[in-house]
Amino acid sequence: MASSVYSVSQINKYIKNMFLSDYLLSNLQVKGEISNLKYHSSGHIYFTLKDEKGAIKCVMFSSYRQGLKFVLKEGMQVTVTGSVEVYERDGTYQIYVKAVKEEGLGDLFERFEKLKEKLMEAGMFDASYKRPIPKFVKRLGVITAPTGAAVRDIIDVSKRRNPGIEIILFPAIVQGDDAPASIAAGLEALPQYGVDVIICGRGGGSMEDLWGFNDESVAEAIFNCPVPVISAVGHETDFTIADFVSDLRAPTPSAAAELAVCDVNALLSELRNKKEILNRDIKHKLNNLRQTSAHMSELLLKLSPAARLKQRKDTLLLLKERLNRSMDTKLTRYRHRMELVAERMHGLSPLLKLSGGYAYVAGPSGKAVKSVDDVSLKDTLKINVTDGIITAEVTDMEHSGE
Numbered sequence: 001m002a003s004s005v006y007s008v009s010q011i012n013k014y015i016k017n018m019f020l021s022d023y024l025l026s027n028l029q030v031k032g033e034i035s036n037l038k039y040h041s042s043g044h045i046y047f048t049l050k051d052e053k054g055a056i057k058c059v060m061f062s063s064y065r066q067g068l069k070f071v072l073k074e075g076m077q078v079t080v081t082g083s084v085e086v087y088e089r090d091g092t093y094q095i096y097v098k099a100v101k102e103e104g105l106g107d108l109f110e111r112f113e114k115l116k117e118k119l120m121e122a123g124m125f126d127a128s129y130k131r132p133i134p135k136f137v138k139r140l141g142v143i144t145a146p147t148g149a150a151v152r153d154i155i156d157v158s159k160r161r162n163p164g165i166e167i168i169l170f171p172a173i174v175q176g177d178d179a180p181a182s183i184a185a186g187l188e189a190l191p192q193y194g195v196d197v198i199i200c201g202r203g204g205g206s207m208e209d210l211w212g213f214n215d216e217s218v219a220e221a222i223f224n225c226p227v228p229v230i231s232a233v234g235h236e237t238d239f240t241i242a243d244f245v246s247d248l249r250a251p252t253p254s255a256a257a258e259l260a261v262c263d264v265n266a267l268l269s270e271l272r273n274k275k276e277i278l279n280r281d282i283k284h285k286l287n288n289l290r291q292t293s294a295h296m297s298e299l300l301l302k303l304s305p306a307a308r309l310k311q312r313k314d315t316l317l318l319l320k321e322r323l324n325r326s327m328d329t330k331l332t333r334y335r336h337r338m339e340l341v342a343e344r345m346h347g348l349s350p351l352l353k354l355s356g357g358y359a360y361v362a363g364p365s366g367k368a369v370k371s372v373d374d375v376s377l378k379d380t381l382k383i384n385v386t387d388g389i390i391t392a393e394v395t396d397m398e399h400s401g402e
Contacts, residue, residue: 016086025084036206057094074207075109131228139166141195143186146171150203150253157257174202179212184221199256201232213240232256360384
């Protein structure tokens with residue numbers, strides 16, 4: 001007789017019903033350490049509960065999360081209350097948690113806190129030891145697994161920001177017992193290749209997955225590294241000892257590349273903008289200087305000895321012209337007055353009268369004879385006529401009234 005053939009969904013449903021019918025699995029309490037914790041955007045909480053020999057997945061739906069009085073953390077020891085059921089679609093079983101009771105810190109978390117406190121007291125987290133990240137990195141060192149999302153993200157982001165960047169990858173073991181020695185070896189090796197900065201990290205994971213970056217030897221290697229180190233371990237909410245020792249922490253490997261590599265296009269755009277501003281400022285400054293120079297040249301011409309001499313010369317020429325005009329005016333006026341006087345004197349001139357038939361008679365003393373009484377008999381007289389002098393002797397005198 002042939003055996004029956006069942007579908008996958010039938011088997012999963014059958015197993016689910018088996019779990020539901022088991023009284024022990026429907027309401028139980030399980031104690032363990034939280035790992036792979038994830039607060040989902042939907043409000044649900046996903047995590048793994050583990051002990052030294054095993055692990056089981058857990059989910060706490062948002063409706064039960066409201067009764068949670070504290071925040072779950074990686075490494076926390078808790079006791080959960082709930083039921084073990086099968087997720088029929090995937091054929092997996094997990095604890096559907098209804099309540100969580102805090103029991104204390106897990107072993108890994110205790111070790112993490114102790115090492116953190118030790119290194120802090122040693123001063124390895126002190127800000128005074130943090131070195132600045134070079135602004136223009138030419139050669140980038142990367143310590144991570146040679147495959148996976150982390151190395152691809154770092155390379156893609158770095159090349160996008162600066163196509164000319166040189167990347168030297170140290171293919172490290174980033175998980176497991178061999179991880180600390182491999183990471184420390186990379187931190188010792190890469191500076192010998194002349195890298196400007198080192199990105200040390202990996203993708204996200206549980207506390208166990210990231211434990212290689214919580215090792216004291218890795219912390220010492222980062223602290224003693226001669227070039228700046230950027231840690232990029234896990235996701236934004238993950239913290240490791242490497243994050244505290246490093247010169248800079250990046251929330252993700254992609255963010256580490258953003259922090260380490262200068263964006264050439266943004267830099268060129270900024271340079272173009274600054275060039276335009278500089279050219280505009282230079283033109284404005286030159287125009288101001290030209291105007292100032294022209295003004296100073298005009299002022300210098302006005303105040304220079306040659307300009308002042310020219311001004312004085314022009315003034316002298318103007319005064320000379322005024323003086324000449326004044327002299328000409330006065331000469332014209334005096335000439336006119338002289339002509340009037342000359343005309344008047346001409347009318348009174350003895351010569352003019354002599355030419356009219358009159359004569360000028362001078363006595364022996366040379367004085368004009370105006371009266372009969374001015375001469376005596378036998379006196380010699382000089383009679384001036386138009387064309388000469390006549391000498392005469394007085395022989396007789398007669399008054400006009402006699």
